[in-house]
Amino acid sequence: MTEPIISARGLGVRFVKGRKRNLRLREAFMFGGGNRNPNGDGSFWPLRNLTFDIVPGEAVGVIGKNGTGKSTLLKLIAGVLIPDEGSIAVRGRVAPLLELSAGFSGDLSGRENLQLVATLHGLSKAQIKAKFDEIVNFAGEQVEKSLDTPVRHYSSGMKVRLGFSIISQLNHPILLVDEVMAVGDTEFRLKCYDTMERLLREGRTLILVSHNEGDLTRFCTRGLFINEGHLTVDGSVQAALDAYKGPVPVV
Numbered sequence: 001m002t003e004p005i006i007s008a009r010g011l012g013v014r015f016v017k018g019r020k021r022n023l024r025l026r027e028a029f030m031f032g033g034g035n036r037n038p039n040g041d042g043s044f045w046p047l048r049n050l051t052f053d054i055v056p057g058e059a060v061g062v063i064g065k066n067g068t069g070k071s072t073l074l075k076l077i078a079g080v081l082i083p084d085e086g087s088i089a090v091r092g093r094v095a096p097l098l099e100l101s102a103g104f105s106g107d108l109s110g111r112e113n114l115q116l117v118a119t120l121h122g123l124s125k126a127q128i129k130a131k132f133d134e135i136v137n138f139a140g141e142q143v144e145k146s147l148d149t150p151v152r153h154y155s156s157g158m159k160v161r162l163g164f165s166i167i168s169q170l171n172h173p174i175l176l177v178d179e180v181m182a183v184g185d186t187e188f189r190l191k192c193y194d195t196m197e198r199l200l201r202e203g204r205t206l207i208l209v210s211h212n213e214g215d216l217t218r219f220c221t222r223g224l225f226i227n228e229g230h231l232t233v234d235g236s237v238q239a240a241l242d243a244y245k246g247p248v249p250v251v
C-alpha cells in the first residue's frame with residue numbers, strides 16, 4: 001500500500017483569545033495573532049477530531065460553508081499552525097497559496113517580494129534568477145509593469161497572479177490552494193488550470209479549497225466536506241458536494 005503523504009489523526013486546533021502559543025512566527029506576522037471569542041469563555045475549536053490519509057498524487061477538494069475551518073486545515077498542513085489535539089504528519093515540502101497575497105509584504109515591491117517569498121520557500125538565488133522571467137511573464141503584463149511598485153498598490157488579482165506564479169514554480173510535492181483562483185480574471189484562471197493540470201500530471205498532491213463546483217470536479221478525485229469543524233464526508237467530490245448543498249448530516 002502507498003504510504004500517505006499527509007496523515008491526520010484526531011486532529012484539532014483551538015483558538016484562544018490572545019493566545020500566542022500555537023501561532024508560528026509567520027502566522028503572527030501574517031495575521032497579527034488576532035483571535036475571536038464567540039463563546040465568551042475565551043476559546044473555541046475551529047477544527048476537531050479529523051482523521052484522514054492522503055496519498056501522493058491525490059487531488060482532494062475541501063468543501064464547506066464559510067468559517068467552517070477549511071483554511072485552518074490548510075494552515076495545519078502547511079505547518080503555519082500547530083495542532084492542540086491529535087497529530088498531522090506531512091511527508092514532503094508544501095507549496096502553499098493560502099491567501100491572496102501569498103505572504104507578501106505590502107511595503108516591498110513585487111520584485112522584492114518575489115525574491116523574498118521564493119527564498120522563504122527554498123529557492124536558491126541561482127534558481128530565482130533562472131526562473132525570474134518565467135514567473136514575471138506568467139504573472140502577466142500588468143504585474144511586469146508594476147514590478148518596482150510596492151505590493152500594497154497591487155489589485156487583488158495582481159497579487160494572486162504573482163503569488164500563483166511563484167508558488168507554481170516550486171518543485172514541492174504538495175500544493176495547497178485556498179480559494180485564490182476565484183480572484184483572477186478568466187485569462188489568468190485558464191493559465192492556472194493549465195498549470196494545475198500539469199502539476200497533477202507530474203504527480204503532485206493537490207489540496208484545493210474552493211466553493212466553485214466546476215473547479216472542484218475538474219481537478220479533484222476526492223472530497224472532504226467539513227461542517228462546523230468536523231469532517232463529515234470523506235468520499236467522492238460529488239458526495240462531498242451533495243453534502244455541502246443538501247441537508248447537513250448529523251455528526
Ligand SMILES: Nc1ncnc2c1ncn2[C@@H]1O[C@H](COP(=O)(O)OP(=O)(O)OP(=O)(O)O)[C@@H](O)[C@H]1O
Pocket residue numbers: 015031033034035036046064065066067068069070071072073
Ligand atoms: N487566527 C485566528 N484566530 C481566531 N479565530 C480564527 C483565526 N483564524 C480563523 N478563525 C476563525 O476560525 C473559524 C474557521 O476559519 P477558517 O478561515 O478556517 O474558515 P473557512 O472554512 O476557511 O472559511 P471561508 O470559506 O470563509 O474562507 C472561523 O470562525 C474564523 O473566524
